[in-house]
Amino acid sequence: MKKLIAEFLKGIVKENPTFVLALGLCPTLAVSVSLTNGLGMGIAATFVLICSNVIISLIKNFIPDKIRIPCYIVVIATFVTITELLMKAYSPALDRALGIYVPLIVVNCIILGRAEAFASKNNTLYSLFDGLGMGVGFTLALLLISGIREFLGSGKLMNLMVIKDLEPARLFAMPAGALLVIGLLLGFFNMLKERRR
Amino acid sequence: MWLVTLSLVPAGIAGIYIFGIAALKVITISAVSALAAEFVIQRMRKQKVTVLDGSAFLTGLLLAYNLPPHVPFWLPVVGSFFAIAIGKQVFGGLGQNIFNPALVGRVFLMASWPKYMTTFTTPFRYDAVVSATPLMRLKEGSAPIGATYLDLFLGNRGGCIGEVCILALLLGAAFLFMRGYISWHIPFSYIGSTAVFIWVFGSGNLFGGDWLFHVLSGGLVLGAFFMATDYVTSPLTARGQIVFGIGCGLLTAVIRLWCGYPEGVSYAILMMNAATPFIDRYTQGKIYGT
Numbered sequence: 001m002k003k004l005i006a007e008f009l010k011g012i013v014k015e016n017p018t019f020v021l022a023l024g025l026c027p028t029l030a031v032s033v034s035l036t037n038g039l040g041m042g043i044a045a046t047f048v049l050i051c052s053n054v055i056i057s058l059i060k061n062f063i064p065d066k067i068r069i070p071c072y073i074v075v076i077a078t079f080v081t082i083t084e085l086l087m088k089a090y091s092p093a094l095d096r097a098l099g100i101y102v103p104l105i106v107v108n109c110i111i112l113g114r115a116e117a118f119a120s121k122n123n124t125l126y127s128l129f130d131g132l133g134m135g136v137g138f139t140l141a142l143l144l145i146s147g148i149r150e151f152l153g154s155g156k157l158m159n160l161m162v163i164k165d166l167e168p169a170r171l172f173a174m175p176a177g178a179l180l181v182i183g184l185l186l187g188f189f190n191m192l193k194e195r196r197r
Numbered sequence: 198m199w200l201v202t203l204s205l206v207p208a209g210i211a212g213i214y215i216f217g218i219a220a221l222k223v224i225t226i227s228a229v230s231a232l233a234a235e236f237v238i239q240r241m242r243k244q245k246v247t248v249l250d251g252s253a254f255l256t257g258l259l260l261a262y263n264l265p266p267h268v269p270f271w272l273p274v275v276g277s278f279f280a281i282a283i284g285k286q287v288f289g290g291l292g293q294n295i296f297n298p299a300l301v302g303r304v305f306l307m308a309s310w311p312k313y314m315t316t317f318t319t320p321f322r323y324d325a326v327v328s329a330t331p332l333m334r335l336k337e338g339s340a341p342i343g344a345t346y347l348d349l350f351l352g353n354r355g356g357c358i359g360e361v362c363i364l365a366l367l368l369g370a371a372f373l374f375m376r377g378y379i380s381w382h383i384p385f386s387y388i389g390s391t392a393v394f395i396w397v398f399g400s401g402n403l404f405g406g407d408w409l410f411h412v413l414s415g416g417l418v419l420g421a422f423f424m425a426t427d428y429v430t431s432p433l434t435a436r437g438q439i440v441f442g443i444g445c446g447l448l449t450a451v452i453r454l455w456c457g458y459p460e461g462v463s464y465a466i467l468m469m470n471a472a473t474p475f476i477d478r479y480t481q482g483k484i485y486g487t
Contacts, residue, residue, distance in 0.1 A: 167310060168309075169275075169305075169309035169310070170308060170309050170310070171308040171309040172309075174308060176308065180283070184287075187287075
């Protein structure tokens with residue numbers, strides 16, 4: 001049980017996919033314009049990550065080593081398709097806002113990375129907790145980045161006006177602002193790590 | 198660094214004379230907040246505080262010269278802070294920065310608050326009458342430019358505080374030349390290539406562009422003499438500096454002629470700043486005997 005909790009927690013702090021492993025930065029840069037988008041993307045990726053980790057850890061012994069990556073992609077693509085169709089049916093607004101980045105979860109390197117580095121070597125239960133931890137870590141990182149960007153770039157949080165009188169710095173709603181915020185946060189977390197050592 | 202600041206004084210006085218006390222306010226706020234930002238960050242990083250070396254003051258001053266005279270007071274504060282924090286200290290302080298800090302600040306303000314950054318006022322009307330710069334009029338196409346070459350040269354036009362009076366800028370530049378602070382390579386190749394490119398492609402048919410207008414308007418002279426020549430962010434060798442200048446000139450002309458913005462000096466210099474390590478690598482001097 002202790003080990004399970006450790007597998008879960010490592011994805012949130014010690015091996016956070018965005019701030020420590022620096023994986024999956026492309027969707028992070030693209031969708032982190034508002035908290036709603038960040039949350040939607042985080043939940044979608046977490047769902048795919050958990051399901052693919054579980055399935056891949058179950059079938060790992062039947063996959064020939066040479067073609068394992070295409071096999072992982074097929075599994076991941078299945079769950080991404082499920083996610084995309086569900087999102088289209090129940091939350092069309094979010095689907096429009098995220099656009100191409102929902103189908104692109106297929107090639108999100110967090111998911112493929114965990115399949116290759118973890119699920120193909122560990123049993124199902126550990127893989128489940130690893131996927132959950134990584135997914136939550138990714139979601140929290142997205143929420144942090146998109147919260148900062150939405151607040152500075154449009155003065156809102158969750159589409160609600162927070163500051164009325166100050167004019168927002170539009171740069172933070174643009175792609176350059178995403179790179180800037182992620183870079184500064186990476187530096188900040190590295191600084192914290194150095195301090196602790 | 199203080200000597201470079203001294204060479205910028207005539208342009209500042211001209212700006213204040215042309216746009217009134219508002220310009221002085223912007224210059225003061227910008228310079229003071231740049232100094233404050235440098236002080237606070239160096240204290241936080243537990244480094245030696247080098248506020249008095251003049252580099253932060255120069256950054257603030259150059260940023261103010263790149264702002265319209267009637268911006269709200271917080272704009273130069275935010276811009277200076279961004280210029281010092283993100284443009285310089287993030288990279289490790291003076292000498293480590295890739296991009297010219299003052300231009301980083303300007304481009305940040307331009308992207309964030311374009312409304313304030315593109316609202317210019319009529320010269321010698323101190324009550325903030327809004328007017329477009331000559332380059333903006335040219336971009337819109339229809340309206341007459343409304344300024345002779347002499348007006349452009351003396352600064353009788355809308356524009357940023359420090360860029361309008363070419364005469365004052367050239368005075369300062371001459372001072373820097375005489376003291377050996379800058380060499381001719383970057384400014385001359387920059388202005389020259391802009392002029393040639395505009396002369397060739399500036400109008401519908403070849404070799405008919407109004408190059409003199411383009412050289413005298415916008416921030417070209419300020420940028421070429423005072424910002425492209427920044428030691429830290431420009432190439433080391435003479436050959437590299439000429440490549441750098443020509444690159445700046447081409448980019449400026451391309452942005453002015455075919456892009457959405459009326460003015461391209463700051464973007465051109467920043468883009469060539471990014472290419473500086475690359476230029477340096479290919480224009481290294483050859484060591485004798487190798």
